[in-house]
Amino acid sequence: EIVLTQSPPTLSLSPGERATLSCRASQDVATYLAWYQQKPGQAPRLLIYDTANRATGIPARFNGSGSGTDFSLTISSLEAEDFAVYYCQQRHNRPPTFGQGTRVDIK
Amino acid sequence: QVQLIQSGAEVKKPGASMKISCKASSYPFISYGISWLRQAPGQGLEWVGWISPYNGDTKYAERFQDRVTLTTDTSTTTAYMELRSLTSDDTAVYYCARNFGVVTVNWFDPWGQGTLVTVSS
Numbered sequence: 724e725i726v727l728t729q730s731p732p733t734l735s736l737s738p739g740e741r742a743t744l745s746c747r748a749s750q751d752v753a754t755y756l757a758w759y760q761q762k763p764g765q766a767p768r769l770l771i772y773d774t775a776n777r778a779t780g781i782p783a784r785f786n787g788s789g790s791g792t793d794f795s796l797t798i799s800s801l802e803a804e805d806f807a808v809y810y811c812q813q814r815h816n817r818p819p820t821f822g823q824g825t826r827v828d829i830k
Numbered sequence: 831q832v833q834l835i836q837s838g839a840e841v842k843k844p845g846a847s848m849k850i851s852c853k854a855s856s857y858p859f860i861s862y863g864i865s866w867l868r869q870a871p872g873q874g875l876e877w878v879g880w881i882s883p884y885n886g887d888t889k890y891a892e893r894f895q896d897r898v899t900l901t902t903d904t905s906t907t908t909a910y911m912e913l914r915s916l917t918s919d920d921t922a923v924y925y926c927a928r929n930f931g932v933v934t935v936n937w938f939d940p941w942g943q944g945t946l947v948t949v950s951s
Contacts, residue, residue, distance in 0.1 A: 769940070
């Protein structure tokens with residue numbers, strides 16, 4: 724199965740700062756990559772699918788990019804509600820797999 | 831809005847079975863696949879399997895293949911996951927999630943609220 728490695732494990736930033744999260748795949752996944760946000764005690768929420776498409780209702784400050792094996796999620800200016808854990812997920816091969824997550828916390 | 835409402839928390843003994851439900855509303859149930867995923871305490875996300883409510887087609891993660899069964903009831907727009915031969919390693923929050931379209935597993939949106947299953951003697 725495809726292994727997704729996210730970095731860094733934790734990102735400590737202040738509101739208003741730019742966050743850049745990385746996801747590297749163990750093999751080529753083309754553009755079949757998504758990002759999810761999970762807050763404590765809540766289910767994950769889809770942010771980005773097919774590398775760069777924002778899901779319904781997702782603010783424009785969330786942007787995804789990449790292809791092949793290297794992907795990024797950028798949050799242009801962090802707001803209070805953005806502090807959470809973020810997971811990447813591939814659907815290029817079955818089973819769909821997730822990265823281990825990046826926690827974005829308040830500095 | 832599209833909603834997936836799951837059944838409540840369960841406590842099971844090792845070796846037992848569990849069956850949890852996921853009630854879908856506000857969309858055409860047979861037009862979207864449903865996946866089941868789980869998250870062990872403090873851990874990441876793991877896909878368990880997928881079902882097409884349109885034709886009952888299923889796909890399972892290899893590690894669960896021999897002890898999981900996914901079903902749907904189109905009359906009540908409810909999906910079910912049964913997991914047998916439980917061990918403490920199955921202690922997790924189990925989620926249902928809708929997929930894009932009904933043909934294959936892809937993205938997960940939205941998710942149910944989760945069902946905590948605790949396996950303990």
